Amino acid sequence: MPKFSVEIIIEGKKNARDPEGETIMRDLMIKHGYDMVESVRSGKILKVNLEAKDENAAEEICLKMVNELRIYNPVAHMCVIKLVK
Amino acid sequence: MPKFSVEIIIEGKKNARDPEGETIMRDLMIKHGYDMVESVRSGKILKVNLEAKDENAAEEICLKMVNELRIYNPVAHMCVIKLVK
Amino acid sequence: MPMNVVVIQFSGSTCDRDLVNAMRNVMEWDVDFLWHEKAMKNLEKYDAIFLPGGFTYGDHLRAGIIAAFTPVMGKVKERAKEGVPVLGICNGFQILVESELLPGALIGNETLRFSCKWTNLRVETERSAATNIAKKGDVWKVPIAHGEGRYFLDKKGLKDLNENDQIVWRYTTETGELTKEANPNGSIENIAGICNLEGNVVGLMPHPERAAESTLSPWETEDGKFYFQSIEKFLRRS
Amino acid sequence: MAQETIQQDEINLTAEEKAAVFKVLQRDLTLPEAAMLEVMNSEHCSYKSSRPILPLLPTEGPRVICGPGEDAGVVDIGDGLALVFKLESHNHPSALDPYNGAATGVGGIIRDILCMGARPIGLLDSFRFGKLSDPHTKWLLKHVTKGVGGYGNCVGIANAGGEIEFDPSFQINCLINVGCFGIMRKDELALSTATTPGDRLILLGGSTGRDGIGGASFASKDITEESESDRGAVQIGDPYMKKLIIEATLEAIKSGVVEGLKDLGAAGVTCSISETADAGGTGTEIDLEKIRIREDDMEPWEILVSESQERMFFVVKPENVSKIGAIFAKYELPYEDLGVVTDSGKCVVNHKGKPIVDLPAHLLTKPPAANRTAEYPDYLDKLDRKWLPKEPETKELNDICRKIMASDNIISREWVYRQYDTEVGLYSTIKSGQGDGGVFRLTEFGSKKGIAATFDGNSHHCYLDPYNGGAGVLMEACSNVAAVGAEPIAFTDCLNFGNPEHPKVFWTFEKVVEGIADAAKALDIPCVGGNVSFYNHDQVNNVAVKPSPVIFAAGLIDDVSKAMNNKFKAPKQHIILIGETRTEIGGSEYTRVIHQTENGQVPKVDFTTAKNTLADMVSIINSELVTASHDLSKGGLFVTLTEMAMASNLGYNIDIHRMPADTERVDIRLFSETHGRFLVTVINENLGKVVAQFAQHQIPATLIGTVTEDKKLLISNGNDTNIIELPLEEIKQKWKFRMEEEMEGKIQK
C-alpha cells in the first residue's frame, strides 16, 4: 500500500486565551524590535506517516482518528488536517 | 503595508528521539485500531501574522526572528518557516 | 465501616501510591490498588473508584488523554452511570474530562509553567460526594502540582455548570475572596473542581491526599481529610 | 579476528594508554575495540586525572555499606533500611541544550540510585550561571529549570532542594549538577556484578540510537564553537519510560530474580558488559544483533558506545529469564537477552557469528591514571587577604542591607522550585524555602526517622582560597543538615573544574579536595561517592570556571516530627546566635556586591569546634529546646535573620554589640560569613539549657535579641539607637519576586 504523510495541527479555539502566543509576541518579539508582528497563535503539530489506499483515504483516516481518539479536545481546541504532498 | 501569515514549525532533529510522538502512536493510535500509522513526530507551531513589504520580506523577517530570539534551539530542533498563501 | 474502594493505576501513574497511602494510613481505609488491566475485570465490586493524580503515559499529547482511552475507563463510565462515586484528583480530573465524564477542558497553565504550591479552595457546594461534610464557603488549604490545570469551558457550558450547582471548589484567598491572584493557573471563574449533574463524579485539580496530615502541611492543617470524610459519609448514606 | 583492524596511530589514546593496552594485547585492535577503549579511557569514565587525588577523601564509617566505586553511595540508616544517594554533573550538554541537557541529567542520576536497588524518592539540583540579568543566563535558567522539572515531575520524584549561584565565570560554561536519593531494604542491595558463568545478560528499555555517541568524550573536552557539530544527535529524555523502568526494576528485585544490575550511562553497553564482568571476576559474551537499534545503518562501534537514555542491564539466572520477562511485559517494556556470563575474564562481542571484540574486561575498566602536574596559580598572589573596606557610615547601612537582600545570590529561588513537584510521594516535611535542608519522612518504609538532604557550593570562596573554600563547602552542607536537626551521616561530591591539563587549574583541584578531606576528617563524616567534571572552560572569554565543588550532604533524624524549620514562631521569643564571628569577608556577598572586589580573608572552618557545634545543634533540636533554626551562610547574620523574619512575617530586634566577635566593626559583624554559626529561637525557660549545651564545648551561645510582633527589622549596636531600621514587607517583596520579575518581565503571584 502507498504511504502518505499528514500534518495534524491543533490549536486553541479563538475564545480560549493563548498565553503562550501572547507571551512570545509581547515579551519576545515586540520587545526586541519585531513590532511588525500583529498576532501569534501557538499550537501543536503531529506529523503522521501512514499507509492508505490513496490520498483521500489517508486524509479520511486521519480525520476519523482525530475525532475518535480526541487528538484535540473540542471544547478548547480546533484541529486542521493537511496532506503533505 | 500588506499583511502576511507565516507558520513557524519547530520539531526535534531528524535522528533525535521523540518520546511524545512514539507514545501517541503506540499507546493511542495503534492500540485503538489505527495500525496503518507508521510514525508520528510531534512538534510545535506558531502562526504569526505580520506586516511586511512583500512575501519575501515576511519570510525573511521570520527567519531572522526565530534565530535571533531563539524561538528554537538549533542544537536540538529544526525549524521550518512557511508562508501561508 | 468496611470501605470497598479501588485506586486505579495507569501506565506511568505517579501519585497513585500517595493516594493509597493516605487512604490506608490516615483514613484507615481498606483499599485495593489495581493496575488498570486488572481493575477492568473487577470493577463491579467497588463502592467507589479513584483515579489518582500526577502523570499518566507521560502526559503526552495532553494530560489524561491516553489513560482516558484505556479499556477500564469504559467500565468506569458504566459504574458512574449507576451512581457509584468516581473521584479524579489532578490527572484523575484530567482523565475524567478527557473521557467526557465531566465537561470542559484542562489546558496549559496561564503562567506557562508547572506550578507546585499550596492553594486555598473554597467549597462551593455541599452536594458533591467529596464535599458533603463541608459547609459551603469553607476554605481548605490544599496544594496543587500541575502544568495543565487551567479549567476551560465555553460560555454556555459555564452557565449550565453554575445553574446546575456543579462547581465544587474555587481558588480563593485564605479568607475566601475570589481574586485573580488567588487563581494559580488562570482557570475560568477560578474553578478548581467540578462534579457531574448527579454529584457522584467529582474532579479536583489540587491534591487532598497531600493535605491530610499536619506533618505535610506548612500550616499543620489537615484539610484534605474533609475530602475523604465526605466520601465516607456519602458511601454510608447510599 | 575476522574484522578489519585500525592503525595504532589512528587510535585516540595517549602514549601511556596505548602502551597499557598493547602490553596486554600484543595485536592490533578492531574498530569497535578501539572505540570502546577510547571512551573508557576518557576523563569522564576513567577519572584518569582525579584518581590519584581522590583517595585523600575519607570513605569509611560504621554506616557505610557501599562507598565510592559503586554507582551510588549506600549508608545504613537503621530499621533495616539503607539510604542511597549520588550527584552528578551534566554541564556541557546543558550549556548547549539546556532543556534536554538538564532533563537527561536527572534521568541519569535516577538510574544510578535505581541500579543499587533503591526506590528513588528525592531529587536535588545545583546551577551555576553568569549574572542573572544577562539574557543568555535567563535563557539557560528558564530551560534548565523546565528540564529538571519536566523530567522529575513526570517521573514522580519530589524535589528536595538545591542551590544556585550566579557569577560571570559561568557565563558560557554553566554548571548543572543534579542529585538523587532513594531508600531500600538493606537486604535488597543490588550490585553491578556478574558473578556466575552461565547467567544471562538482559538489556531493558529504549532502543539504541546514535544519540549521545561520544557523550563521555564530549564531557572530557572544553566547550568550543565546534561543540555543536561535535555531538551526535542530542539526547532526549523519556521520563515516562523511566517511570516504567523504575517500577519494573523494583518489582524484579522484589521477586528475587536479579543477580546483578547496572544502569547504562556513559559508555553505554561497553561500560555495562565490562564493569559487571570485572567486578564479578567473570567475563561476558554478547551478540550485537540482539541489541535493538533505532537507525538501520548503525556501525557496530556506534552501538557499543551509544549513550541512549532509559536502558538498564540485568544479570539473571537462565531459568529466571521468563520470570523477569513477564514483569517487563506488564509494563510493556521491550527487552532482549543479549548473551551470557562466561569465566574467560573477557568481554566478547559477536557480530554475524564472528567475534568483533575480544578484550580483557580490566583493560576497559582499569585504564592507567594520568599524571597531572599542579602549579600554584599566580592570581592568588594578586589577592589581598588582609584587605578591609572602609567602614560604612551608619546612615549607609539600610541601603547596603537592601542591596544585599536583592542581590543575585541572595534573592529567593522560589521561581525555580515552584516549577518542581516538591510534594509527590508524601515524603517532604520540610520543603524548599522552609529550612536549610529538605527533610523527607520514611513512614512508607515503616520508620519514623527522617532524611535530610542538602546541596551546597561556594565558588567565590573556592576561587579565593581553594583549600579553605573546599573545607567550607563541606562544613556549610553539614551545617544545613544539622540546622534541621539531622545528624550528618555521609556526603558525596561533584567537583566542577576547568581543564586538568592546565597545572594551575589542577592545583586548585588538589587544594579543594584537600580542604574537603580535612574537613571530612574533622567532622568525622565519610565520602561515599562523587563525580568529577573537568574541562569547564569558557573558550569565548578564555577563562576556566571558578573552582566549584558541590556537596550533597545527607543527614538522619531519629524522629522526623522533631525536624526544625527556619520560621520564627512567636513574638518575644529569644534569638540566640551560636558561634563566634571572625573578620572573614573574602568572597562574601558584602564584599562582592557592595565593594565589588574579590579581596579579603575567606572563612576558615574551625576544625576543633566544628563537630561539636553540629552535634550540639542536633542535640538541642532533638531535645525540643528550640522553636526555629537556621545556619549562617551567604550574606552572614543579617541575611539569615531576615530570611527567618520573612518566613514568618514577624520582625526582630537585635543588638549586635552582644555577639562575640574579633572585631567591633558593624559591617563585619553583620555580613561576615564565618562558618559554624547558627541562629535559633527559644522560649525563656529553655534559654539556660541551650546555652549550657554549647558551653560544655566552649562554644558561645549568645542571646542577641528577640522576635517582634511588628514587621520591622531593627538592629542596634550597644545602645538604644537603631543602626538598621527597615520595614520587613519592603525587603520581602524585592527578595521574593526579583527572580520572577527578571524571568517573566512582570510580577505575577
Ligand SMILES: Nc1ncnc2c1ncn2[C@@H]1O[C@H](COP(=O)(O)OP(=O)(O)O)[C@@H](O)[C@H]1O
Ligand atoms: N536549584 C534549586 N532547586 C530547588 N530548590 C532550590 C534551588 N535553589 C535553591 N533552592 C531552595 O531554596 C532555599 C534557599 O536556598 P539557599 O539560599 O541555597 O539555602 P541555604 O543558604 O540554606 O543553603 C532552599 O530551601 C533550597 O533548597
Ligand SMILES: [Mg+2]
Ligand atoms: Mg543554610
